[in-house]
Amino acid sequence: MYATLEKKIGIKFKNQDLLRNAFVHRSYLNEHRELGWENNERAEFLGDAVLELVTTEYLYSHFPNPEGDLTNWRSALVKGETLSKIARELKLGEYLFLSRGEEGSGGREKDYLLANVFEALIGVIYLEHGYAKAQKFIEKFLLVHLENILKRGEHIDAKSKLQELAQDKMMTTPVYKLISEEGPDHDKLFTMGATIGDRVVGKGSGGNKQAAEQKAAEDALKRLKW
Numbered sequence: 228m229y230a231t232l233e234k235k236i237g238i239k240f241k242n243q244d245l246l247r248n249a250f251v252h253r254s255y256l257n258e259h260r261e262l263g264w265e266n267n268e269r270a271e272f273l274g275d276a277v278l279e280l281v282t283t284e285y286l287y288s289h290f291p292n293p294e295g296d297l298t299n300w301r302s303a304l305v306k307g308e309t310l311s312k313i314a315r316e317l318k319l320g321e322y323l324f325l326s327r328g329e330e331g332s333g334g335r336e337k338d339y340l341l342a343n344v345f346e347a348l349i350g351v352i353y354l355e356h357g358y359a360k361a362q363k364f365i366e367k368f369l370l371v372h373l374e375n376i377l378k379r380g381e382h383i384d385a386k387s388k389l390q391e392l393a394q395d396k397m398m399t400t401p402v403y404k405l406i407s408e409e410g411p412d413h414d415k416l417f418t419m420g421a422t423i424g425d426r427v428v429g430k431g432s433g434g435n436k437q438a439a440e441q442k443a444a445e446d447a448l449k450r451l452k453w
Contacts, residue, residue, distance in 0.1 A: 274350030
C-alpha cells in the first residue's frame with residue numbers, strides 16, 4: 228500500500244502498521260473502533276519535537292545570524308502552510324484514513340490536517356529509523372525550501388508587518404476578532420478577521436487562534452497591497 232510513498236521518500240518500513248498510524252485521523256477511529264488502531268496524534272507530537280530540533284540545529288550550524296533572524300526563519304519553515312505544501316508534493320493526503328464527515332468536507336486538502344500528517348510521518352520515521360534518518364528526511368524535503376522562503380519574504384512576521392504599516396499609514400493598530408469556530412475540541416478550526424477601524428481587511432483560518440491571526444494578517448497584506 229505504501230510502496231510508492233516509500234520509494235518517493237527513500238525510506239522503507241519493516242513495521243507497516245507504524246507507518247499506517249501516521250495517516251490515521253482520530254475521526255476515522257470514531258467510526259471503526261473495532262480496529263484497535265492508534266491515531267496519528269502521538270506520532271505528530273513526537274514529529275513536531277524532532278522537526279523543531281533538526282531545524283534549529285541546521286540553522287544554528289549553517290548561519291551566523293542573530294537569534295531573532297534564526298527564530299523567524301525557523302517559524303517560517305515549520306509553520307503549517309509550509310508543511311502542508313510539502314505534504315501535497317508528497318501526496319500524503321491520499322493515504323489518510325478519515326471519517327465520512329471529514330472526507331465529505333474535503334479533509335484530504337485541509338492545510339492543518341496535511342501539516343499534522345507530515346509531522347506524524349517524521350515521528351514514525353524517527354521511531355523506526357532514528358534521529359539521523361529523520362534529519363535527512365527533513366533536510367531533503369523541508370530545509371531545501373529555506374532559500375525561496377527568504378526570497379519571498381515569508382519569514383517576515385505578517386502580524387508585525389501589518390501593525391507597522393497600519394500605524395504608519397493610518398495611525399491605528401489592527402484588531403483580530405473571532406469570526407467562527409468549528410469542529411470538536413481536539414480538532415478545532417478557527418477563523419479570525421483582521422480589522423482596521425470598523426473594516427475587516429483580511430480573514431484566515433488555522434488550528435489555533437494565533438495561526439488564524441497570522442493567516443488573516445497575510446490575507447490583509449495581500450488585499451491592501453501595502
